[in-house]
Amino acid sequence: MKQGNRERFLVSPFFVFFTIHGAQLGVGVLSFQRRLNEIVGHDGWISIIIAGLAVHVLIWMVYKIFQASGEGKDIVRVNIECFGKWIGNLLNAGLLVYFLSFALVVLRTYIEIIQVWVFPLMGTWQFSLIFLLLTYYTVSGGFRIVVGLCVWGFIVPLLTIFPMLFFSLEYAHYRNFLPVFDHSIVDILKGAKGVTFEYLGFEMILMYYSFVKNAPQSQRWAQWGTAFTTLLYLIVIFISTVFYNEEQIKHVIWPTLTLAKIPEIPFIERVEYIIISTYVFVIFPIICLAVWAVTGGLKQMTSLKQRKSLPIILAILFAASLFFNKREEIALLDQIVSTTGFYVLIIYIPSLYVFVSVKKRFQSKASMQ
């Protein structure tokens, strides 16, 4: 009976493609060329491939962690089982705070873009309120609704925003790629570290893994999701490398949006405004997924019901989004969160993987004896 009940809340393994890809592709793609350009210039595409490969390995580790620690567990239980109640819960709390600030960064950065590009006179609270009310509506519908949103967050931008980038090939200078490998390997690896930030978000699978039907089989889709993200990043970096030169891109804050200034349609003269509005479909699933992950984690940790914790979490997000107002503050917040995320990826996941697999080996040896 209980099993059947639970089945209602699960999603097919196939949907992991959308949740992984949707969470990775966020506001970063609007400006990562600029950061990458500062480190590796026109060789950025190599860094993207390296970072993509690293993320594939990390996803493989995540699946190994869950396979080793048994069916139907999420990260909250795994942490407690591995590190004991105190340290485990501390790690859990850390993860939840990280997910919350991840949602905050995405929300605040997007609002900043709207403020800079479209409505300079508008206050943060108005957007923030609309967004978070919608988030409340979505997340209170449950995980399946959030995943459904991720699917639309994949389809709509792919059909509307993505094709707009190709118009700028009119001004392509393919020579900009040459000479290949003009930067040292150290620089390229540094660039790869920088790009890893753009892959952040997939680690929320730690939270929703137990909500996937036949979860171990979904790894294929998770890997495809990451591969698709890498492909998109490669296309974006390709277009911006041939469109801008290295010096010019330093003067552009959101190179991808400025790319979208090129297409002109007779009835829509300036496409970038349409793109900024449509970008809600990219932003919104991430916020919902992160907020869902936080409330889900709280439920596991403290048995606080999601319906009760959700308004509190959203209120915290709302208050926090008002707190960051200047460009530097937002940039600093972004930097702190992405650095934290980077270490979550590069230290926490691998060490948990090592811990879990060593523990399993000992346990199986013990049970053999």
Added chain:
Amino acid sequence: MKRALYFILVVTFMLAGCKSSRIVDQVQIIHAMGYDWKKGKYVGTAIYPTFRQGPMTKPDILTTESSTTYDLIPRLSSKSALPIEEGQLRLVLFGKSFAKKGITEIVHSLARNNKVGMRLQLAVAKGDAERLLRITAETTLSDTLYLSNLIEQNIREMNLPNTNLHIFLYNYFGKGRDPFLPYLEKKGNFVKLEGLALFKDGNYVGRIDLRQSFLVKLLLDETKNGVYQIPISKNKKKGRVLLENLFATSQYSLRRGREPIIDIHLRIRASIRDYPTWLDLPNKKEFQLVRKQMEKHLNKDITALISLFQKKGVDPLGIGDFVRSHTRHWDEKSFYKGYRHLQIRPHVNVDIIQTGIGE
């Protein structure tokens, strides 16, 4: 739960009313902006259409002066009944004295401005920008978009190389290339395109004529139009043929060595539009003769043009950028030290495809 949903619905709709709106007939949409430097002061001129009856528009002009470039638009506002909106700006025209003084500030401001489009045209006027704008506003032309349409038409159909704000910024910021802009001149009651203005680091340093700007167009990238007059002679008879470019491609190659040599292979597929009557073009021999003479002349003209660029120390063709793409750890400074004496050799190949429908 249901009550909460209603609440969300109502609040969402009400908050949507908080947006700031700009209604089209309650703003002054400026179409062209001119900048001048006159007697120690900056002069800004804006032309905009005012809507009279129905679809009829009448261009109007606003002008103001200031000691800095930054507050020209705010100052224009103080002379205008409606708020000034720059989103539809199609042309920014610099007076020559302003361009000589440097257009860096304006360019940076345009690069930051999210309202203007990337297809905005920039141009340089001989004399005052204000006078040119007045011509388009006050004479029979009476069209606020006249100048920008003129430039765009010439890019599409004639000798002007492709330019707009994006291309200017690309050349301006990029290492190993210098920007250029269309150069306009007042001729009676009309405005005439007179070639290209050359810039070095945002300062006007000279100009080339419309004939030469066709060569620049050929050398920059694949092009599909433009005309060029070439003198031709046979048995002491002298005349001219008019070459019309159908499709031209240029290919650069670098020969490394102690003294690097750059070869430019230019292939022009052209039709001959007009030629003297004494020329018997269907005759294969004469055809070859014309071809050879054309190639020779084009080679000579291109060499002269490039050495002019080298003498002035400007690089609108992006030679430096080309060398960068073939050199590891390219250094801009040391390259331009030797730029003046760099050997650049054009090799023109003309294919005459058509001579029209009659013989």
